[in-house]
Amino acid sequence: METILITGAAGQLGSELTLALANMHGGDRIIATDINEASACKFDYCRFMPLDVMDRQKMAEIVKTETVTQIYHLAAILSATSEKNPIFAWNLNMESLLSILEIAKEQKLNKIYWPSSIAVFGPNTPMQNTPQDCVMDPNTVYGISKQAGERWCAYYFEKYGVDVRSLRYPGLIGYKSMPGGGTTDYAVDIFHKAIEGEDFECFLSEDTYLPMMYMDDAIKATLDLMHAPAEQIKVRSSYNLGGISFSPKEIHECIKQHYPNFNISYKPDFRQEIADTWPDSIDDSAAQNDWGWQHSFGLEEMTKDILANLPAYLV
Numbered sequence: 001m002e003t004i005l006i007t008g009a010a011g012q013l014g015s016e017l018t019l020a021l022a023n024m025h026g027g028d029r030i031i032a033t034d035i036n037e038a039s040a041c042k043f044d045y046c047r048f049m050p051l052d053v054m055d056r057q058k059m060a061e062i063v064k065t066e067t068v069t070q071i072y073h074l075a076a077i078l079s080a081t082s083e084k085n086p087i088f089a090w091n092l093n094m095e096s097l098l099s100i101l102e103i104a105k106e107q108k109l110n111k112i113y114w115p116s117s118i119a120v121f122g123p124n125t126p127m128q129n130t131p132q133d134c135v136m137d138p139n140t141v142y143g144i145s146k147q148a149g150e151r152w153c154a155y156y157f158e159k160y161g162v163d164v165r166s167l168r169y170p171g172l173i174g175y176k177s178m179p180g181g182g183t184t185d186y187a188v189d190i191f192h193k194a195i196e197g198e199d200f201e202c203f204l205s206e207d208t209y210l211p212m213m214y215m216d217d218a219i220k221a222t223l224d225l226m227h228a229p230a231e232q233i234k235v236r237s238s239y240n241l242g243g244i245s246f247s248p249k250e251i252h253e254c255i256k257q258h259y260p261n262f263n264i265s266y267k268p269d270f271r272q273e274i275a276d277t278w279p280d281s282i283d284d285s286a287a288q289n290d291w292g293w294q295h296s297f298g299l300e301e302m303t304k305d306i307l308a309n310l311p312a313y314l315v
């Protein structure tokens with residue numbers, strides 16, 4: 001029986017992944033942790049412990065005393081926030097990953113999950129249908145930390161046999177919690193404005209295409225990857241993961257079919273520069289071939305689902 005610890009569980013991804021893991025393994029097998037102690041109230045269906053991932057000793061103690069067998073390490077500083085405080089972001093993103101890989105090695109954990117990102121790509125990466133293996137020259141501190149993290153994951157697998165698995169998520173879009181400072185956050189915010197009857201000012205230009213994914217697909221991909229037999233996991237850095245690719249103009253048009261009076265204006269800021277170095281779309285054939293990945297939600301299905309369900313979360 002597995003005991004699963006999740007770091008950064010109160011974030012946009014963690015809020016949904018923790019629930020999915022509890023549904024699968026039982027809430028008593030799940031230990032949600034986050035630096036934000038006030039988020040404990042979100043986790044009435046499983047256990048919660050406050051944990052700063054920079055505190056390696058405390059983390060190692062929890063893993064030992066609770067006989068943790070798997071860690072999902074989600075705590076990180078995201079792309080836009082990292083650019084405002086690069087050294088802090090580098091230290092947090094790298095030190096926490098290395099602590100977890102060391103704990104996994106020393107305490108012989110069964111599996112580790114750690115998310116990478118399309119931010120590992122850079123200005124010289126092929127933009128269309130970006131391949132699994134290609135030039136990667138990230139020029140954001142977040143992207144540099146994810147690329148270095150991927151190499152560390154592959155290193156711990158090859159040298160020490162740590163079963164660490166990873167996905168390069170595109171921008172994640174969900175309605176159950178707010179995003180945490182990424183370059184694709186506009187694609188969540190836009191739904192809130194439409195439903196609240198307000199105009200939307202977009203921080204990216206109208207034709208900026210980025211790879212995106214509905215949260216349901218991201219959760220499914222994560223669980224599929226983590227439950228695949230080890231011999232099927234051939235990529236030990238991080239798998240490309242494709243979903244949908246759209247521009248602000250396209251998502252606005254899609255929402256307008258449901259909210260005809262919804263207006264958008266464009267005021268690109270520093271996040272435009274980050275977006276300009278990221279791919280337009282992703283080739284995820286390695287994930288398809290190795291462990292059978294297939295996404296379900298297109299732009300229209302996602303839009304319908306969010307517009308149907310988000311109002312209940314805004315009450």
Ligand code: NAD
Pocket residue numbers: 007008009010011012013014033034035036051052053054073074075076077078092115116117118168169170171172173178179180181182184
């Ligand atoms: P988020 O910002 O919404 O959540 C991060 C969580 O980590 C927060 O609850 C925060 O309180 C917690 N945290 C911050 N510092 C901490 C610390 N020192 N100790 C413990 N907890 C701390 O982020 P998210 O969107 O849920 O992202 C989760 C992971 O997925 C990250 O590794 C991120 O890089 C990756 N990812 C996310 C996206 C996306 O679009 N959301 C895309 C690609 C990759």
